[in-house]
Amino acid sequence: MIRAALFCALLALAPAATAALAPGDYEFSVMLGEFKRSYLLHVPQQAAAGKPLPLVLNFHGGGGNARIQRSYSRMDKAADRDGYLAVYPNGTSGIGDRLLTWNAGACCGPAERYKVDDVGFVLAVLEDLARRMAYDRTRVYATGLSNGAMMAYRLAVEVPDRFAAVAGVAGAMTLSKFSPTLPVPVMHIHSEDDSLALYGGGMGITFPTSNTHHSVDSMIGKWVLHNRCPAEPRITATLKGNPGAVDAAHTATRYFYGPCRGGAEVVLWKLTGAGHVWPGGQIDYLPWLLGAGTAVIDANREMWNFFSRFKRR
Numbered sequence: 001m002i003r004a005a006l007f008c009a010l011l012a013l014a015p016a017a018t019a020a021l022a023p024g025d026y027e028f029s030v031m032l033g034e035f036k037r038s039y040l041l042h043v044p045q046q047a048a049a050g051k052p053l054p055l056v057l058n059f060h061g062g063g064g065n066a067r068i069q070r071s072y073s074r075m076d077k078a079a080d081r082d083g084y085l086a087v088y089p090n091g092t093s094g095i096g097d098r099l100l101t102w103n104a105g106a107c108c109g110p111a112e113r114y115k116v117d118d119v120g121f122v123l124a125v126l127e128d129l130a131r132r133m134a135y136d137r138t139r140v141y142a143t144g145l146s147n148g149a150m151m152a153y154r155l156a157v158e159v160p161d162r163f164a165a166v167a168g169v170a171g172a173m174t175l176s177k178f179s180p181t182l183p184v185p186v187m188h189i190h191s192e193d194d195s196l197a198l199y200g201g202g203m204g205i206t207f208p209t210s211n212t213h214h215s216v217d218s219m220i221g222k223w224v225l226h227n228r229c230p231a232e233p234r235i236t237a238t239l240k241g242n243p244g245a246v247d248a249a250h251t252a253t254r255y256f257y258g259p260c261r262g263g264a265e266v267v268l269w270k271l272t273g274a275g276h277v278w279p280g281g282q283i284d285y286l287p288w289l290l291g292a293g294t295a296v297i298d299a300n301r302e303m304w305n306f307f308s309r310f311k312r313r
Contacts, residue, residue, distance in 0.1 A: 020133040023047055025076075028132070030124045032117065039089040039125050040066045042076045046083035047133075054084040054139035055129070056307065057122065057155075059091075059148030061171070062101045062108045066090045069145065073281045078300035082308070085135055089125055091147075092116050104150030105175035118151060119158055126162065138311040139164055143303055145278050146171040146197055149188075153219075156184045164312040167303045170197050170276050172219045183227045183262040187306045189279060189299055190216045191271035195291055199270075220257075220268050229260035233268070241273070241296045246283070249273050250296040267306060269297060 026041040047053055056079070060069035066088035070076060079086040091100035093110030101109040103116040111118065122142075129135065142152035142163055149168030156166040157173075157180045165185035172190070192199045201215035224231065237254035241247035250273030258265035271279065275291015280298030287293065 020047055020050060028128060030121070030128045032121050032124055035092075037090065037092070037121050037124070038066070039087055040070055041088075041129070042070070042079055042086040043133075044080045044083055044085070047085070052134040052136045054141065054307070055087060055126075055135045056084050056303075057087045057089065057125075057140070057142045057144075057152070059089060059102060059142070059144030059151045060100065061145040062091075062147035063094075063099050064145075064148075065094075065097050065100050067097075069148065071282070072285050073145070073278045073300065075300055078304065082304045084139075084304070085129075087125065087129070089122065091118070102144075102147050102151040104147055104154050105173075105177075107150055107174040108147040119155060122155060123159065123162070138313060139307075140312070141165050141167070141303075141307045143167045143169065144171070145169045146276065150174050153186075156180060156186065160184050161312065165307050165310040167299075167306060169278055169299055170194055172197065172201070172214045172216045173222070174214055178222055178226070180226060183260060183264040184223070185264045185266070185306070185310045186220075186223045186227075187267040187269070187303065188216060188220060189269040189271070189297070189302070191274040191277070191291075191294075193272055193274060193291070194276045196276040196289075216268070216270075220266060223266050224257050224260075227257075227260035227262075227264040227266060229257040229264070229266050233257045239296055241294065245295070247273065247292065247294040247296055250292075250294045252279070252296045263310070265306075269302065271296060 023043045023045045029038045070088045075086045091102045094100040101111040103111040103118045144152045149171030152166045153173035160180045160182040167187040169189045197213050233255035236256045239252045241250040252271045255268040274294035277293050283293035
């Protein structure tokens with residue numbers, strides 16, 4: 001694609017990063033046309049060794065922002081444990097830094113209505129970070145919650161050469177055109193009891209906008225077909241919440257489709273009992289809106305176990 005080719009050309013012309021950022025937390029901004037956009041970055045202690053680290057982009061849900069997603073998903077702690085850069089971009093079209101959304105194709109809110117170039121923004125973030133420090137460009141991954149998950153899938157479809165794998169939580173792909181040029185490893189995590197982004201598709205209320213959601217099974221089917229995976233999955237894990245815990249009645253079942261072409265895989269974690277939530281995140285965050293939190297699986301750990309096996313060569 002022209003946009004991806006332009007990005008690669010800009011990277012080739014950009015000067016190499018002269019020094020790695022020290023471990024810690026940062027906020028940076030980039031200009032996209034006339035608009036100033038921002039992102040947060042967490043650099044783990046492993047960066048002190050000087051070896052380029054993998055990078056995970058973590059997109060907030062509709063109505064959220066980077067700070068909320070950072071705190072809620074608890075990915076900084078996972079990045080410290082597993083040794084990767086955690087990047088939290090901010091969406092647009094809210095009130096100040098609140099009520100931000102992503103243009104994920106056919107969703108969501110003002111960002112979609114105004115046709116915000118969020119793919120261009122993400123590529124600009126990767127370019128900006130490359131100027132600041134070296135990272136492993138063969139190991140760039142994307143994830144997100146709800147509208148943020150939809151954004152991760154848009155990247156996988158439109159610029160698959162930039163991402164080694166993607167994983168979405170509680171938000172199925174909403175693109176009207178599905179034509180990725182490469183196989184992409186995909187993991188999706190979603191509860192059948194999610195009352196906001198309905199597992200089976202249909203109208204749901206995803207604050208601050210109402211949206212028609214696509215079926216999770218339909219989305220998984222598209223990736224299975226595109227990646228040329230076996231049509232029938234294998235169940236590789238069936239888990240229950242810890243006895244006596246608030247999520248004791250919750251379940252998580254892992255469906256595995258593979259092997260697929262190019263070494264790709266498709267994985268679906270289907271949960272019950274949980275709401276519109278990030279498993280393993282802050283369990284008591286906005287239960288009146290999102291529903292029941294859960295620790296039946298740790299989304300960060302499962303994602304990294306998945307991501308760490310793939311490179312985009």
